[in-house]
Amino acid sequence: MNHYINLLEPSECVYPGSAAQAAPALKLGGALAAAALLGGLVLYWQSLQSTIGEGERLQATWTRIEEDVKLATARAEKLKRLEQGVQTLEGWSASRYDWPAFLTYVARRTPPPGENIQFTRLAFDEIMVGLRRQKPAKTAASFHPVRRSVDVVLRGLVASDQPEVFLARFQERLLNGPDQPVGVLAVNLDDYFQLRDPEGTLSNRTRFTFTVRLEERELKP
């Protein structure tokens, strides 16, 4: 029986054929790869935790403010409606047409001689666009600002041998008068009818109807 006594220090031991003996760089590489893998995993884990933390933080913030935001949003919507309401109310007064001044204007703009003309009817029915015909509905609608819109119907009789000339002058004077209390946008002759005498012959009296369109006014202060 043979006995072998190893008298070498552990550091002097050599293991032929082992990985460390054959390729020490491989061992180091393996250790580095393992460390890199571990480090990568730790970094990845930290990045996941950071994302989770950010999500939880956002969720917590939203949970905390959600009710307040809902109330604030409702208040903002009410404010918008309220602001429009205040504008409409203050505009109600500011946008009024000055009718006495307009009646004076119509009387002044009749071409001379004034006694040739007789008004038989003056009428209008103002439309508040966005208010009078606005239907209550289940969804919000856009109607602001409300606007006043008026067509004045002016009917009368004119005594003239050349009524068309007279009325054309009247139309022109109404449309382009320098002292308009409210802008006159258009004056249209809607009715023109020469009346007959009791004997059936054409008289010099002519019935006419003008429609006078006035500029719209917004109900805003």
Added chain:
Amino acid sequence: MSFADMNKEKKQLLILSAGGALTLFMIVTNVILNPAKARAAEARETIGELSSQVRTGELILRKDQSNRKVVSRHAARILELRATELPPENSRYIWALRNVTSLAREVGVKVTVRETSSLRYVPAASEQGLDKASVPMWIPYSVEVETFTSFENLKIYMDRLRAAHPYASIGLLQITSNDASPENHRVQFILEWPVLRFVEDVNWMESVAEPPEASS
């Protein structure tokens, strides 16, 4: 040294090491990483949904501080005008009748005043599910005034109405000549004031309106 050159112990050690590493990797992956990945995916979704929502929400909350003051101021303004210039909720007709008639008397014009027979706005068919933002806050309260007067008197009367009632506007006017009395005309006009469409608005405004400043 190839795997075949290894002795049995080394082979076992190598296989055990590889198996252990694989097991450890599987445990780390399945027990720690995968649940964390799933939670992170959920978190990313949450972040996508909430980040702009939270940012907007925080802006809304900051803006709300000033909104409260503006709401309060506007509500107070409306309530003040409603109390002083507009027909009162429960006695509109008598209020209008008194004001319109007394002014007519001052200028020597006789008038008849009645509430308009038809509404000059579209009423809500049902308030169920109604969005108040679909219509203006105001509707017209209208009275019909009828008189028989001269052109000049009419202008004076309308001037007085305009000055005395800044929120009254003439919504309809008909002046018709009268052959029997050429100086006087038959005049009908509709006078209208804005009134709040929804009574709940009054209650709400009263609850948010800033109190009037105490006189010093």
